[in-house]
Amino acid sequence: MSALIRPARLRLGVNIDHVATIRNARGGDHPDPVRAAGIVAGAGGDGITAHLREDRRHIRDDDLARIQAATGLPLNLEMAATEEMLEIALHHRPHAACIVPERREERTTEGGLDAAGLHDQLAPIVARLTDAGIRVSLFIAPDPRQIEAAIRLGAPVVELHTGEYAHATGEAQVAELRRIADMAALAARNGIEPHAGHGLTYDNVQPVAAIPQVAELNIGHFLIGEAIFVGLEASVGRMRELMDLAR
Numbered sequence: 001m002s003a004l005i006r007p008a009r010l011r012l013g014v015n016i017d018h019v020a021t022i023r024n025a026r027g028g029d030h031p032d033p034v035r036a037a038g039i040v041a042g043a044g045g046d047g048i049t050a051h052l053r054e055d056r057r058h059i060r061d062d063d064l065a066r067i068q069a070a071t072g073l074p075l076n077l078e079m080a081a082t083e084e085m086l087e088i089a090l091h092h093r094p095h096a097a098c099i100v101p102e103r104r105e106e107r108t109t110e111g112g113l114d115a116a117g118l119h120d121q122l123a124p125i126v127a128r129l130t131d132a133g134i135r136v137s138l139f140i141a142p143d144p145r146q147i148e149a150a151i152r153l154g155a156p157v158v159e160l161h162t163g164e165y166a167h168a169t170g171e172a173q174v175a176e177l178r179r180i181a182d183m184a185a186l187a188a189r190n191g192i193e194p195h196a197g198h199g200l201t202y203d204n205v206q207p208v209a210a211i212p213q214v215a216e217l218n219i220g221h222f223l224i225g226e227a228i229f230v231g232l233e234a235s236v237g238r239m240r241e242l243m244d245l246a247r
């Protein structure tokens with residue numbers, strides 16, 4: 001009898017930036033993203049994602065060390081491709097670094113990284129992070145040009161941007177889901193681990209979670225928002241359940 005091949009458990013990285021957004025609104029210490037990270041660990045989350053932005057609008061430098069010290073979960077540091085962020089990543093040595101495009105005036109990360117157009121800028125950053133033992137991920141649109149660029153850069157992981165999918169409806173959403181599935185398969189065929197994230201909610205997570213090659217989802221805004229009503233443990237637990245049901 002041939003053994004059934006079970007897809008590996010889909011990992012859930014919880015982006016805790018917006019706990020810090022609320023904290024910073026009053027300039028004090030509460031609510032503490034480190035406390036949130038501890039709750040995520042107990043609620044079925046597999047990793048903590050945090051974006052240290054140039055303007056420090058949510059996560060701050062000292063949060064990184066505190067998160068790393070307080071939870072056993074791997075930290076995925078989202079960072080712009082700048083010398084400043086590279087030095088910070090090399091100092092903190094998170095488990096993973098996800099390189100994202102960043103514009104000061106945007107409300108959240110809009111669009112994927114142009115890994116193809118920025119090859120020369122990205123290549124030394126990817127190399128230095130990799131040399132330091134940090135797993136590099138590139139946050140890219142589900143576009144074959146970008147996957148090819150990730151292959152050329154030697155990135156072990158790509159995170160496929162699900163924002164277009166999350167905002168689309170009807171046939172446009174089906175088409176976008178197909179692009180994500182096709183690019184996850186293309187990445188995996190080339191030895192790159194595909195992750196996905198942005199704009200995922202209870203309502204739209206399952207079709208993405210069902211893509212067999214996708215190994216990790218990174219979800220933030222919805223989970224922190226929902227936590228206002230049900231608590232963080234419950235919001236993460238419900239997402240975990242929906243993801244598991246979809247596999």
Ligand code: PXP
Pocket residue numbers: 015017051078098100108109139159196197198199200218219220221222
């Ligand atoms: N992945 C990346 C690379 C992101 O930049 C973000 C937003 O910071 C997310 C995932 C999470 O997106 P959302 O907050 O919409 O769930």
